[in-house]
Amino acid sequence: MSFIRDCWYCAGWSAGFGQALETRRMLGEDLVLFRGEDGRLRALEDTCPHRFLPLSMGRLVGNTVQCGYHGMTFDGSGACVRVPGQTNVPASARVRSYPVEERSGIVWVWMGDPARADTAKIFDLPEMHDPAWAMHHGDALDIRANYMAVAENLCDPAHVSFVHPTTLGNAASEDVPVETRREQGPTGEVIVTWRWIRDGEPIGFFKRFGGFTGHVDRWHYYYMHCPNIAAIDFGSAPTEAALPEGERNRGVRIWALHFLTPVDADRTVDYWMHIRNAATDVAGVEEQMDAMFRTAFDEDKEILEAVQARETALAARPGGAPRPLRIAIDLGPNLYRKAIDRLAAAEAAAGPG
Amino acid sequence: MSFIRDCWYCAGWSAGFGQALETRRMLGEDLVLFRGEDGRLRALEDTCPHRFLPLSMGRLVGNTVQCGYHGMTFDGSGACVRVPGQTNVPASARVRSYPVEERSGIVWVWMGDPARADTAKIFDLPEMHDPAWAMHHGDALDIRANYMAVAENLCDPAHVSFVHPTTLGNAASEDVPVETRREQGPTGEVIVTWRWIRDGEPIGFFKRFGGFTGHVDRWHYYYMHCPNIAAIDFGSAPTEAALPEGERNRGVRIWALHFLTPVDADRTVDYWMHIRNAATDVAGVEEQMDAMFRTAFDEDKEILEAVQARETALAARPGGAPRPLRIAIDLGPNLYRKAIDRLAAAEAAAGPG
Amino acid sequence: MSFIRDCWYCAGWSAGFGQALETRRMLGEDLVLFRGEDGRLRALEDTCPHRFLPLSMGRLVGNTVQCGYHGMTFDGSGACVRVPGQTNVPASARVRSYPVEERSGIVWVWMGDPARADTAKIFDLPEMHDPAWAMHHGDALDIRANYMAVAENLCDPAHVSFVHPTTLGNAASEDVPVETRREQGPTGEVIVTWRWIRDGEPIGFFKRFGGFTGHVDRWHYYYMHCPNIAAIDFGSAPTEAALPEGERNRGVRIWALHFLTPVDADRTVDYWMHIRNAATDVAGVEEQMDAMFRTAFDEDKEILEAVQARETALAARPGGAPRPLRIAIDLGPNLYRKAIDRLAAAEAAAGPG
Incomplete structure (x- = not known):
């Protein structure tokens, strides 16, 4: 298993980064992020090249970070600008810097070769900029599982009936088959898995936020933007409206976004947020939705961590895991795995940059 | 070190299994046990073959267990009987099932080849069925030590003086030598280690439960039924009675039973219970005995875990453990190790079944 | 990385050893230390050769230690003097014993070949015996870092400005260069690193204990006695006194002593104490100094443990640590590393003894 490095990964929400040293572990690397006194966000390798103390244990000085051991100081490009006790600064004194971008209140870090960083590949959704929709940055879920297992769960509408x-x-959806297709999006390949559950009891989420009393038609569309972003379109409309697939905006519709950031091989952070076309100006609804999402995502976390633990235990047995x-429902996850294989092969062919 | 698989291992007391999913890790394998609505106890591998979620995280449905991730459902034979979202069930969709038997309130699981499971090899003691004796199911002691070290402690009457x-x-027994012999029992080889401490102060246990005031003759017979069961016959009688070996029933006599179940290479559960010929109908005596046994067995646990930890540390040193x-007192443990070697060799010769 | 074994290592203060079994892990070995009824301190390998139970879990009997499992008993030479249940004692029944010496209230253990133990190599400082100076045994700091990283921190006066x-x-010392030299001491090679900060604000320590109000000349001399002892001479005098290097006793002067004892490759205990020429008879000053030292040494511990953790993480990456x-300030640490290499090579040439 290797990570896809040439990709923008979410490091959190813009509001979470003030003039302070913040740390993130991403793709097995430790980063320190800080907003300088000029307001710009920077991301450096979180290791002083001298004694390897994390720079995040030092302090922010203007637009630079000063190491807490001997005071070596680095700017946002990673260049050393001061070595206390000597006047010359060795040219080799520098740390790696990472391209950082902020869009729609989301912080993105490019983990691959900086020369290949392309801001056109940053995830976007028209509804993020549409005044008819409300956007709410949610929270981060720390999952002790490999990112691909988390992503497969997001190519898998079938699990919601049981999890x-x-x-x-x-229960209305237990036996409804899942449909699957691949498409090409602006950031790369997208695996789409979806199903409609027609003429059924509304689910808890829409009972609460849709105000439905009778039967509804319900849809779940999972758009998995390989390798790391799931945009889930789900919603409901009264069954008597007989809503066609293309007119989902006439129903109560929500985009739940999941930005997956691998921490290590067996740990992933899922930054989640939503955009909705209903109750856009009702006070308190976002906190209530967050609470319901938290309940659901904690259920995912419990399942995913148990699967990871069991896989690890099985792999340790003589003969390895079976x-x-x-x-049938695995078609989406299978396509996802193949897409990741292609991305990894392309990166291997491109070289480390 | 390998486990002896063709053997009935204790998984607990019958009373501990209701209509719920219970888990046990035994011999490095994870099992889910459940009593179906028909009252029968079943044991399956605790891993769904689809995504490897523990089945124990799902739910009991009649006489079957339903996986908590996508609803795949398995009966007691391990066969899959439902895959939600599709009508056919793949023939390969099954999990391993384990033979389970209940005898005298004890749950036994056969961990080896099911074709070789022989209920005649389930441990039994005539006193379990004798109305003159009282039987009491005790508790389970979780020990961070290899089962062979735990078993050796049960071929070793000498340790009681110090532990x-x-x-x-x-102190009366410190320098009394231990006698040792091998015999053949219905479940296989038995290592017997024993000694009599004549004309000495009664031990705490019999001061409390035997009502002795003067000197007693005391015996400890440890019957180690290889590989996993120790039946310890210990008791006392007034020294003036001059009790011969064959008439121990005339004294206050207790069978302490230890059913050892390896969890992993470095962890063992000791399910312990007792049968006694005295105070058979005194209210509260079983709780008092349990309390005293717990004190003693916690002392064993402390020693065995310290030994395991030290062995592990020594083995990690360059050159390994000495x-x-x-x-002299090691004759019993030595015979036990050799018996285990023979059992392991026999299993290797018989093949995995 | 290997340990230097032919060396006296501190195991604590004499006052900390009564008639009880004390344990220490030193250089990857487990020791039990005990003061016999004759008042003499003994050090043995803390492992019974029979079942490997730590002897420290047994009990002290006169000048011997009795194992808590089967009562085997060992004297201070490591010889077994009793095996309960048998009359003969096997000649091979013995544990390793370690030379122990007590000097100035400090307990020293020789970890190498006992034949090479030389009490002339025990660390001493004339001020320890000078009535004009006060000596105070401090405490022990448990650091999750390799002893060489701890030692390098004690060849490095530059870190104090930032840590x-x-x-x-x-801040007055941030840009003052460090001077470095090697010298030969009675226990071996000494790396000396030092600097004077002239005409500056007094540091917190001397504001508190020197009563200085105006500017001072301040010195820090770090004498690193390879491999394991740092004697730090630091002090201050009013700038107007223009104190020459050789007359530091005219200022307020403190020897802070650090006796480093490796526990394992990634853990070190720093036994620290001090000797001072000021406030020698002021009540409570030692507790106040201890408190200030604790604040400072906890800052070192935090840095050293973070460095160790980061090094370990970097070493685990493909390609290893950079x-x-x-x-410039690394000259002292570099000389220290080379001295350790020489000591290790000399020991390898001398053989295990």
Whole structure:
């Protein structure tokens, strides 16, 4: 397993970065992020090249960071600008810097070759800029599981019936098959998995936020932007409206966004937020939605961590882990794995940059 | 070190298994046990073959268990009986099932080849069925030590003088040699180690439960049924009775049973219970005995875990652990190790089944 | 990385050893130390050769230690003097014993070949025996870092400006270069690193204990007695006194002693104490100094542990840890590393003894 490095990864929300040293571990690397006195956000390798103390244990000085051991100081490009006790600064005294961009209140870090960083590849959704929709930055979920297992869960509308029976799923959908297709998006390949559950009891989420009383048609569209972003379009409309696929905006519709950032091989942070076309100006609704999302995502976390732990235990047995059984709903996850293989091969061919 | 698999291992007391999913890790394998609505106990591998979620995180449905991730459902034979979202069930969709038997309120699981499971090899003791004796199911002791070290401690009457000075031993026995013999029992080889401490102060246990005031003759017979069961016959009688070996029932006599179940190479559960010929109908005596046994067995646990930790540390040193010194009392443990070697060789010759 | 074994290592203060079994892990070995009923201190390998139970879990019997499992008993030479249950004692029944010496209230253990133990090599300082000076045994600091990293920190007066800004350093010294020399002491090679900060604000320590109000000349001399002892001479005098280097006793002067004892490759205990020429008979001053030293040494501990953790993480990356950048202040640490290499090579040539 290797990470896809030539990619923008979410490091949190803009509001979370003030004039302070923040740390993130991403793709097995330790970063220190800081907003300088000029307001600009910078990201450096969080290791002083002298004694390897994390720079985040030092202090922010203007637009630079000063090491807490011997005072070596680095600017946002990673260049050393001061070595106390000597007048010359060795040319080799520098740390790696990472391209950082902020868009729609989201902080993105390019983890690959800086020369290949392309801001056109930053994730965007028209609804983020549409005044008819409300956007709310949610929270971060720390999951002790490999990012691909987390991503596969986001190519898999079938799990909601069993994992989220009180919030995002219910028994009505247990036996409804999942449809799957691939498409090309601006940031690369997208795996789409979806299904409509027609004429059923509304799920907990829409009972609460849609005000539905009778039966509804409900949809779940999972757009997995490989390798790291899931945009989930889900919603409901009264069954009597007989809503066609293309007119989902007439129903109560929500985009739940998941930005996956691998921490290590067995740990992933899922930064999640939402955009909605209903109750856009109702006070308190965002906190209530966050609470319901938290309930549901904690259910995912419990499942994913248990799977990771069991896989690790099985792999340690003589002979290793067995091959997993594949069933009909696995088409999306299978396509995702293949897409990752292609991305990894392309990166290997491109070289480290 | 390998486990002896063709053997019935204790998984607990019958009373501990209701209509719920219970987990046990035994011999490095994870099991889910459940009593179906028909009252019968079943044991399956605790891993869904699809995504490897522990089945124990799902739910009991009648006589089957339903996975908590995508609803795949398995019966007690390990066969899959439902895959939500599709009508066919792949023939390869099954999990391993384990033979389970209940006898005298004890749950036994056969960990080896099911074709070789033989209920005639389940441990039994005539006193379990004798109305003159009282049987009491005790508790489980979780020990961070290899099962062989725990078993050796149960071929070793000498340790009680130093490890259990207030309960099961005292200074009177410090220098009394231990006798040792091998015999063949219905479940296989038995290592017997024993000694009589004649004309001495009673130990704490019999001061409390035997009502002795003067000197007693005391015996400890440890019957180690290889590989996993120790039946310890210990008791006392007034010294003036001059009790011969064959008439121990005339004294106050207790069978302390230890059913050892390896969890992993460095962890063992000791399910312990007792049968006694005295105070058979005194209210509260079983709780009092449990309390005294707990004191003593916690002393064993402390010693065994310290030994395991030290062995592990020594093995990590360059050159590895030294050879342990052997002294006179080690004859029983030595015979036990050889018996285990023979069992392991026999299993290797028989193949995995 | 290997330890230097032919060396006296501190195991604590004499006052800390009564008639009880004390444990120490030193250079990857587990020791039990005990003061016998004759008042003499003994050090043995803390492992019974029979079942490997730590002897420290047994009990002190006169001048011997009795194992808590089967009662095997060992004297201070490591010889077994009793095996309960048998009359003969096998000649091979013995544990390793370590030479122990007590000097000036400090307990020293020789970890190498006992035949090479030379009490003339025990660390001493004339001020320890001078009535004009007060000696105070401090405490022990447990640091999760390799002893060489701890020692390098004690060849490095430059770090105090950034790590200890409120106690042992301040901004006045940030850019003052460090001087370095090697000398030969009675226990071996000594790396000396030092600097004078002339005409500056007094540091917190001397504001508190020197009563200075105006500018001072301040010195820090770090004498690193390879491999394991740092004697730090630091002090201050009013700038108008224009104190020459050789007359430091006219100022307020303190020897802070650090006796480093490696526990394992990634853990070190720093036993620290001090000797002072000021406030020698002021009540409570030692507790106040201890408190200030604790503040400062906890700052070192935080830095050293973070460096160790980061080094370990870097070493685990593909390609391993990068080469650390070297700057001007690293001359002392570099000389220390070379001295350790020479000591290790000499020991390898001398053989295990």
